Amino acid sequence: MSTVAERLDEVVEDFVDLDGREKLEMLLEYAATLPPLPPGQKGLDENRVHECQSPVFIRVELKPTSDGHAGVHLQAEVAEEAPTVKGFVAMLAKAFTGRPTDEVLAVDDTLLDRLGLADVLGMLRTRGLRAIIEYVKRGVVRSLADSAS
């Protein structure tokens, strides 16, 4: 099973040779793969990402994996009016799911530069996506603290 870094390298591969329009199309492809939040988790304020412009809910959990470590599990609900955010969250969900917490916490925000999204989205929107990475990492730290107590 590939690591978070390897999976993100694959995502970057997907993006790197695309023009701006194709990058947005790729984000839309990712957006279509985002699994929905389970019914009981929809619209819960505790899952709300307040850094985000449109309604975005992300639930970060730790679940034991087959080899015994705690794996990151990410589910999200993103408003249809925000397909860019939805695509980005879907990308993170795909890269993070089932992987150990230290791999997720090691992800830095150079990811956005490597994806080449800043030129397509502009500075303010890119900052919003950075905030999502930070939000997920905070969720991981919180889940670790909860499971330790």
Added chain:
Amino acid sequence: MASYANEDVLVSTEWVANVAANPEAHPNVRIVESDEDRALYTQGHVPGAVEIDWQVDLQDATWRDYIDRAAFEDLCRRKGISNDTTVVFYGDKSNWWACYAFWTFKLYGHADCRIMNGGRKKWALDGRPWSTDRVDPAPGTYTASEQDMSIRALRDEVLKHQKAGKPLVDVRSPEEYTGARLHMPDYPNEGSLRGGHIPGAISIPWPLSVNEDGTFKSAKELEKLYVKDAKLRRRSATVAYCRIGERSSLTWFVLTYLLGFSNVKNYDGSWLEWGNAVRMPIVQGPTPDGSAAPASPDTPTA
């Protein structure tokens, strides 16, 4: 007021659908989408519409300003817009960004700008078709004017305006106006250090100007809101602001084109500048002068 001051500036989705269905019959019309989320255009746009993005296309990438005149001319040429083109703007979020792009086009003196009433939302509600085709229009020929500063207020001018007690309209949410929060509910804090509003500014949140379906409120409703209730005057110099000048370009549009105000400026620096700059007067609380709220120091004289 039974009808809008400028009836022609708004076009219906039906009008746009006709243009989209028969582009050869309307060679002089260019439909332009401007969104908060760029991927919406990619996902589906009005057939034949080009995209102009407020951040990537209209803002200079280096200094905090709009693109310069030469870059604007180049943008228009690339988007198939000439000086005599009728440009119809529409977008998401009740046409915020469409109004922002409209305002920028007026800043560079474009003659014929329109807004598709209701934007993306109304187009979808009407069940009209979306297209994912790449639109590659024949280049336009364009010569822009110098910036028309009669619609744009910079910081020092707003400060003078404020000191003279002239009308200011704060179109942000009530929470941003009172200073309870530094950004829109649900929006990221884009870095204002202080909360509150410009002393004397009245609060008229922008959503009061639009209906649930994204269209503008009727002339009568707008007249009541801005003129009868808020006591704004058509000929008084008036400045509108928000956080980064996007919501206030919608209010600028409403006042100027729908209500016929003759002297409205958009302060595009808005709270992201005012709430960060040193020694700008700020008051907090629900009233224009900040009364019934903790006192804030007057602007120092030295």
